[in-house]
Amino acid sequence: xxxxxxxxxxxxxxxxxxxxxxxxxxxxxxxxxxxxxxxxxxxxxxxxxxxxxxxxxxxxxxxxxxxxxxxxxxxxxxxxxxxxxxxxxxxxxxxxxxxxxxxxxxxxxxxxxxxxxxxxxxxxxxxxxxxxxxxxxxxxxxxxxxxxxxxxxxxxxxxxxxxxxxxxxxxxxxxxxxxxxxxxxxxxxxxxxxxxxxxxxxxxxxxxxxxxxxxxxxxxxxxxxxxxxxxxxxxxxxxxxxxxxxxxxxxxxxxxxxxxxxxxxxxxxxxxxxxxxxxxxxxxxxxxxxxxxxxxxxxxxxxxxxxxxxxxxxxxxxxxxxxxxxxxxxxxxxxxxxxxxxxxxxxxxxxxxxxxxxxxxxxxxxxxxxxxxxxxxxxxxxxxxxxxxxxxxxxxxxxxxxxxxxxxxxxxxxxxxxxxxxxxxxxxxxxxxxxxxxxxxxxxxxxxxxxxxxxxxxxxxxxxxxxxxxxxxxxxxxxxxxxxxxxxxxxxxxxxxxxxxxxxxxxxxxxxxxxxxxxxxxxxxxxxxxxxxxxxxxxxxxxxxxxxxxxxxxxxxxxxxxxxxxxxxxxxxxx
Amino acid sequence: xxxxxxxxxxxxxxxxxxxxxxxxxxxxxxxxxxxxxxxxxxxxxxxxxxxxxxxxxxxxxxxxxxxxxxxxxxxxxxxxxxxxxxxxxxxxxxxxxxxxxxxxxxxxxxxxxxxxxxxxxxxxxxxxxxxxxxxxxxxxxxxxxxxxxxxxxxxxxxxxxxxxxxxxxxxxxxxxxxxxxxxxxxxxxxxxxxxxxxxxxxxxxxxxxxxxxxxxxxxxxxxxxxxxxxxxxxxxxxxxxxxxxxxxxxxxxxxxxxxxxxxxxx
Numbered sequence: 071x072x073x074x075x076x077x078x079x080x081x082x083x084x085x086x087x088x089x090x091x092x093x094x095x096x097x098x099x100x101x102x103x104x105x106x107x108x109x110x111x112x113x114x115x116x117x118x119x120x121x122x123x124x125x126x127x128x129x130x131x132x133x134x135x136x137x138x139x140x141x142x143x144x145x146x147x148x149x150x151x152x153x154x155x156x157x158x159x160x161x162x163x164x165x166x167x168x169x170x171x172x173x174x175x176x177x178x179x180x181x182x183x184x185x186x187x188x189x190x191x192x193x194x195x196x197x198x199x200x201x202x203x204x205x206x207x208x209x210x211x212x213x214x215x216x217x218x219x220x221x222x223x224x225x226x227x228x229x230x231x232x233x234x235x236x237x238x239x240x241x242x243x244x245x246x247x248x249x250x251x252x253x254x255x256x257x258x259x260x261x262x263x264x265x266x267x268x269x270x271x272x273x274x275x276x277x278x279x280x281x282x283x284x285x286x287x288x289x290x291x292x293x294x295x296x297x298x299x300x301x302x303x304x305x306x307x308x309x310x311x312x313x314x315x316x317x318x319x320x321x322x323x324x325x326x327x328x329x330x331x332x333x334x335x336x337x338x339x340x341x342x343x344x345x346x347x348x349x350x351x352x353x354x355x356x357x358x359x360x361x362x363x364x365x366x367x368x369x370x371x372x373x374x375x376x377x378x379x380x381x382x383x384x385x386x387x388x389x390x391x392x393x394x395x396x397x398x399x400x401x402x403x404x405x406x407x408x409x410x411x412x413x414x415x416x417x418x419x420x421x422x423x424x425x426x427x428x429x430x431x432x433x434x435x436x437x438x439x440x441x442x443x444x445x446x447x448x449x450x451x452x453x454x455x456x457x458x459x460x461x462x463x464x465x466x467x468x469x470x471x472x473x474x475x476x477x478x479x480x481x482x483x484x485x486x487x488x489x490x491x492x493x494x495x496x497x498x499x500x501x502x503x504x505x506x507x508x509x510x511x512x513x514x515x516x517x518x519x520x521x522x523x524x525x526x527x528x529x530x531x532x533x534x535x536x537x538x539x540x541x542x543x544x545x546x547x548x549x550x551x552x553x554x555x556x557x558x559x560x561x562x563x564x565x566x567x568x569x570x571x572x573x574x575x576x577x578x579x580x581x582x583x584x585x586x587x588x589x590x591x592x593x594x595x596x597x598x599x600x601x602x603x604x605x606x607x608x609x610x611x612x613x614x615x616x617x618x619x620x621x622x623x624x625x626x627x628x629x630x631x632x633x634x635x636x637x638x639x640x641x642x643x644x645x
Numbered sequence: 646x647x648x649x650x651x652x653x654x655x656x657x658x659x660x661x662x663x664x665x666x667x668x669x670x671x672x673x674x675x676x677x678x679x680x681x682x683x684x685x686x687x688x689x690x691x692x693x694x695x696x697x698x699x700x701x702x703x704x705x706x707x708x709x710x711x712x713x714x715x716x717x718x719x720x721x722x723x724x725x726x727x728x729x730x731x732x733x734x735x736x737x738x739x740x741x742x743x744x745x746x747x748x749x750x751x752x753x754x755x756x757x758x759x760x761x762x763x764x765x766x767x768x769x770x771x772x773x774x775x776x777x778x779x780x781x782x783x784x785x786x787x788x789x790x791x792x793x794x795x796x797x798x799x800x801x802x803x804x805x806x807x808x809x810x811x812x813x814x815x816x817x818x819x820x821x822x823x824x825x826x827x828x829x830x831x832x833x834x835x836x837x838x839x840x841x842x843x844x845x846x847x848x849x850x851x852x853x854x855x856x857x858x859x860x861x862x863x864x865x866x867x868x869x870x871x872x873x874x875x876x877x878x879x880x881x882x883x884x885x886x887x888x889x890x891x892x893x894x895x896x897x898x899x900x901x902x903x904x905x906x907x908x909x910x911x
Binding site for chain 1: 689739740741744
């Protein structure tokens with residue numbers, strides 16, 4: 071029996087394993103990052119220290135940005151509710167901040183700071199990443215490939231030399247059927263042998279060459295995306311997102327100087343319980359699909375029985391912490407897929423059916439007559455046809471654009487008789503302007519959905535993957551009953567109907583879908599930390615240059631400035 | 646007997662008294678076909694909606710004919726009504742069943758019947774709901790009614806057959822709860838729950854409930870149709886009406902009558 075096999079028979083005490091440990095987390099400002107950190111702080115307060123890597127800006131130093139999130143982000147509401155006024159003191163004893171950017175070497179941290187911090191860091195948890203399906207390859211490579219390598223470089227200079235790398239299950243590529251938890255560097259998704267290092271170099275040179283060929287930045291970006299996507303597809307990945315994430319995995323896995331493990335969530339969606347039921351951030355994969363079901367468009371271009379592999383964000387955080395505990399003890403697997411399909415399969419057909427049922431109930435109570443009398447009775451049905459073969463949405467886009475043009479072209483002096491114009495001209499003109507705006511907005515939204523469906527097609531129609539999750543389930547079984555309730559992998563018992571109807575869709579309606587209409591998501595009420603977060607800088611060696619105290623007055627001044635400029639004070643990282 | 650029990654003592658000695666209520670007719674005026682029509686009218690596909698509505702309406706008409714003594718078995722009309730939702734997902738059946746119970750059954754439940762359930766519970770009787778409707782509707786009715794009112798200890802309802810993909814095949818699982826209660830099945834149910842039928846109560850509304858009423862020691866007619874009213878009068882069964890003065894039956898054999906609330910017009 072190997073040491074690994076022996077370890078699998080022993081218990082996995084998570085809090086004891088994390089007691090006094092120091093981890094550095096990238097991507098804290100993103101969706102998963104917040105939930106992961108809040109779960110660690112809420113359920114494993116024994117952890118020694120969490121250093122959060124965050125990008126600083128001229129107007130907003132990293133510590134200020136992080137502090138603002140702890141004070142206002144709904145994703146960290148649970149910590150505010152638990153600790154109340156004492157949250158500042160609690161955070162000061164557990165959390166500090168270092169400014170940096172994963173696109174830069176050593177994640178943009180000054181080497182002197184790295185040396186000082188690295189002496190105590192046991193593990194780097196690399197969550198940051200770009201989740202756009204079609205990123206500019208320049209950015210995709212910089213964040214998802216170089217960023218992963220920079221995180222590995224950083225981990226190699228720490229005491230623990232451990233890296234937990236958060237990737238995606240969809241690195242499996244264009245495949246159908248069971249997907250085992252394997253990672254073989256140099257073997258692409260379609261089985262082609264390739265050199266990850268050469269692939270990175272050739273993708274970067276492809277980007278350079280394309281940029282030089284097209285002087286117009288917009289044209290250059292479009293060409294980079296087209297060529298990069300072709301390259302990704304040649305190796306069996308459906309898009310640049312999965313390609314760059316996979317390349318990052320392969321390159322990190324080839325390194326011998328860090329002990330690494332790869333956590334691969336599938337489609338990360340609304341929380342089941344932490345920070346609270348239904349929380350979501352940004353527009354994730356299911357948002358546009360759910361939005362579409364609520365419209366007059368009835369025929370969804372999905373494969374009815376294909377797996378819709380959704381996982382709540384807090385379940386992903388649980389699985390990540392279990393993997394972290396095994397990594398800390400040197401008892402880890404190479405890959406942990408965090409998915410639902412192999413134990414509790416959810417399908418696109420079921421998602422459409424449940425979404426229709428939710429919308430039906432809402433529309434039945436709506437004050438809007440169109441919703442109550444028309445939309446309520448237009449349940450969506452799965453139409454086993456790919457999005458690129460569906461003529462209805464492009465036609466709807468043309469129609470709405472045509473109506474917009476008609477209203478835009480309306481001129482009271484040309485189209486109304488003088489008697490009517492004199493009496494109602496102003497009102498009618500205003501009405502036409504309003505309608506032009508609304509139909510234009512509808513046309514743009516439909517255009518976005520057409521584009522999204524095209525991008526989602528590999529996942530909602532072409533491929534039916536069943537992601538195996540043996541490793542996280544095996545690791546969870548090692549966790550004692552008390553801790554399993556807090557950290558154990560819990561998807562086998564998930565009641566999809568309850569989750570979808572009572573958690574997920576209300577969550578999307580509140581936290582995600584307004585973004586598709588250009589609305590802003592409100593932050594939580596003002597809450598002021600009573601203690602400042604430490605930001606590591608190169609000047610710490612000099613006591614007179616200790617990190618500047620970030621007082622509440624500074625924060626208020628900063629917020630006021632942002633409110634004036636209309637800029638978001640808390641931009642999110644991608645993951 | 647197909648059932649969705651909410652409690653099951655498992656005792657075999659018949660020592661408990663029970664009160665049997667029919668969902669269709671007694672607790673609510675509408676028949677089971679109305680629930681099937683509600684579900685069918687909310688099918689995802691328009692074609693299924695139209696066909697389903699037609700089928701459910703036809704089943705309702707057949708039910709009327711069967712009650713008029715045309716020789717059509719009540720079970721056949723029940724089967725026909727629920728065959729209209731073939732292809733429905735389990736999710737859709739359960740969600741729409743709950744909607745039907747919430748929007749139709751509970752708001753329109755007969756007040757006097759609800760009070761009789763409350764009275765039976767106060768008297769320590771096992772309350773049993775016999776539903777010709779499918780379990781998702783009956784269970785939701787019981788669950789929603791219990792929020793502000795009485796609950797049922799045992800729910801017996803028809804069960805939809807589902808295929809491997811959790812879609813309704815359009816068939817009901819055997820045995821089927823039909824308008825006419827099968828005496829053998831009722832005795833089995835009573836035995837399972839240690840219910841003594843001779844001291845139990847039952848409430849019925851139509852001629853189809855005569856078998857049920859005849860099996861228990863304390864039968865009672867609620868808003869009876871003409872034929873049941875005639876039988877009830879002949880046999881001195883109590884009759885509950887919502888708006889008319891109650892008919893006080895003679896009680897020649899000294900049987901204990903159901904204890905009615907002051908709110909129910911007896």
